[in-house]
Amino acid sequence: MSRLLLLSCALALGLSTHPVHAQASQRAEVADAAQRLQDKVVEWRRDLHQHPELGNRETRTAALVAAHLRALGLEPETGIATTGVTAVLKGGRPGPRIALRADMDALPVTEATGLPFASRATATFNGETVGVMHACGHDAHTSILMGVAEALVAMRDELPGEVLFVFQPAEEGPPDGEQGGAEEMLAQGIFKDFRPDAVFGLHVFSTLNAGQLGVRSGPTMAASDRFNIVVQGRQTHGSRPWGGVDPIVAAADIIGTAQTVVSRRQDISRLPVVLSFGAIRGGVRFNIIPDRVELVGTIRTFDEGMREAVFADLANVAEKVAAAHGATVVAKVPDIEGTPVTANDPALTARMRPSLEAVAGTGNLVDMPLNMGAEDFSYYAREVPAVFFFVGATPAGQDPAKAPSNHSPQFFLDESALDLGLRAMLQLSLDYLHGGS
Numbered sequence: 255m256s257r258l259l260l261l262s263c264a265l266a267l268g269l270s271t272h273p274v275h276a277q278a279s280q281r282a283e284v285a286d287a288a289q290r291l292q293d294k295v296v297e298w299r300r301d302l303h304q305h306p307e308l309g310n311r312e313t314r315t316a317a318l319v320a321a322h323l324r325a326l327g328l329e330p331e332t333g334i335a336t337t338g339v340t341a342v343l344k345g346g347r348p349g350p351r352i353a354l355r356a357d358m359d360a361l362p363v364t365e366a367t368g369l370p371f372a373s374r375a376t377a378t379f380n381g382e383t384v385g386v387m388h389a390c391g392h393d394a395h396t397s398i399l400m401g402v403a404e405a406l407v408a409m410r411d412e413l414p415g416e417v418l419f420v421f422q423p424a425e426e427g428p429p430d431g432e433q434g435g436a437e438e439m440l441a442q443g444i445f446k447d448f449r450p451d452a453v454f455g456l457h458v459f460s461t462l463n464a465g466q467l468g469v470r471s472g473p474t475m476a477a478s479d480r481f482n483i484v485v486q487g488r489q490t491h492g493s494r495p496w497g498g499v500d501p502i503v504a505a506a507d508i509i510g511t512a513q514t515v516v517s518r519r520q521d522i523s524r525l526p527v528v529l530s531f532g533a534i535r536g537g538v539r540f541n542i543i544p545d546r547v548e549l550v551g552t553i554r555t556f557d558e559g560m561r562e563a564v565f566a567d568l569a570n571v572a573e574k575v576a577a578a579h580g581a582t583v584v585a586k587v588p589d590i591e592g593t594p595v596t597a598n599d600p601a602l603t604a605r606m607r608p609s610l611e612a613v614a615g616t617g618n619l620v621d622m623p624l625n626m627g628a629e630d631f632s633y634y635a636r637e638v639p640a641v642f643f644f645v646g647a648t649p650a651g652q653d654p655a656k657a658p659s660n661h662s663p664q665f666f667l668d669e670s671a672l673d674l675g676l677r678a679m680l681q682l683s684l685d686y687l688h689g690g691s
């Protein structure tokens with residue numbers, strides 16, 4: 255059915271004022287707000303870009319966000335999960351509750367874009383002085399949500415329902431020994447007083463061109479878990495292996511057999527799984543068989559059941575293979591709790607697709623492939639129905655497959671993504687709030 259026909263049907267049915275379903279075209283108030291806020295959002299983004307801060311250190315960013323929300327007449331709460339900021343907007347009419355999330359942290363990356371507003375900031379990370387850059391585009395996420403807040407406040411009187419704005423720190427992970435990010439925001443109760451019916455988040459992404467939006471139903475980004483396996487043998491002379499227990503050969507067999515955990519035991523026709531070893535540590539000299547070997551690595555999964563099964567199978571392989579060599583093992587699989595799968599609620603995704611398509615234009619909403627990276631938005635999505643979508647960052651005409659990716663020192667954001675991101679988040683919010691929970 256053509257759009258025109260859909261629209262005329264809706265009009266004929268008298269549904270034109272507050273449709274139950276998402277609109278097939280961009281709302282006029284979205285276009286107006288985007289027009290009005292465009293320059294401000296670009297200005298905020300450039301300022302944040304020039305002043306990036308690492309996870310749990312976003313004090314300047316958080317102060318800027320809080321000051322903006324206060325200036326809008328909201329009453330922000332600050333200092334949540336170290337530097338997080340939230341605020342609730344109550345609409346003038348009854349309706350559902352939504353949460354909109356942006357992350358504020360930058361990365362220990364030395365910027366090499368050559369932009370006039372490129373970062374020259376440095377910070378201490380793991381005891382070293384490092385460059386700091388918004389190499390993942392969280393400067394865009396923060397400025398877009400500041401713009402969305404301003405737009406929604408301006409519509410307050412006619413707005414049905416309530417909106418919780420969530421500006422969180424440390425999406426990329428807190429510094430060693432600290433808590434942080436989405437998990438900590440929830441632990442500090444941001445969804446306790448305000449239980450949203452839905453939560454929305456976005457990410458600017460190099461693998462899409464500016465002008466494109468991307469979304470996927472169901473599992474979207476992987477669960478990311480680390481493991482640590484210590485194989486304990488007994489030290490001996492390299493010329494007399496029978497005088498001890500060789501943990502190097504045992505570790506080699508563990509690595510080999512671990513390959514079957516994915517290739518022989520998981521249904522990879524359903525969803526992919528990745529298990530990679532990242533480091534092997536053991537031994538000091540060519541003629542000493544050492545006492546112990548440590549293996550560390552990462553596991554990526556898209557399903558909670560598969561995740562648990564891989565944990566159990568890898569621990570089992572480590573224990574049984576080590577035992578076959580007469581060695582013992584301490585297998586921490588995982589060693590610390592990792593980030594869960596980021597899964598979009600299928601019903602909510604289906605409902606919101608037209609909203610995304612309405613702002614991007616027909617043909618510009620891409621079905622995203624599974625992404626092996628992880629996102630701590632997953633913690634919110636575990637609590638309430640969620641949609642996490644992607645906004646193209648690579649300038650039109652450039653091959654996004656060859657563009658410097660997020661986290662690269664050359665990561666480049668086409669600033670038209672700010673406008674599209676703002677319109678997408680606004681349209682999504684208004685369609686949902688007007689449509690009821």
Ligand SMILES: [Zn+2]
Nearest residue numbers: 390426660661
């Ligand atoms: Zn990132």
Ligand SMILES: [Zn+2]
Nearest residue numbers: 390392425457
């Ligand atoms: Zn990111």
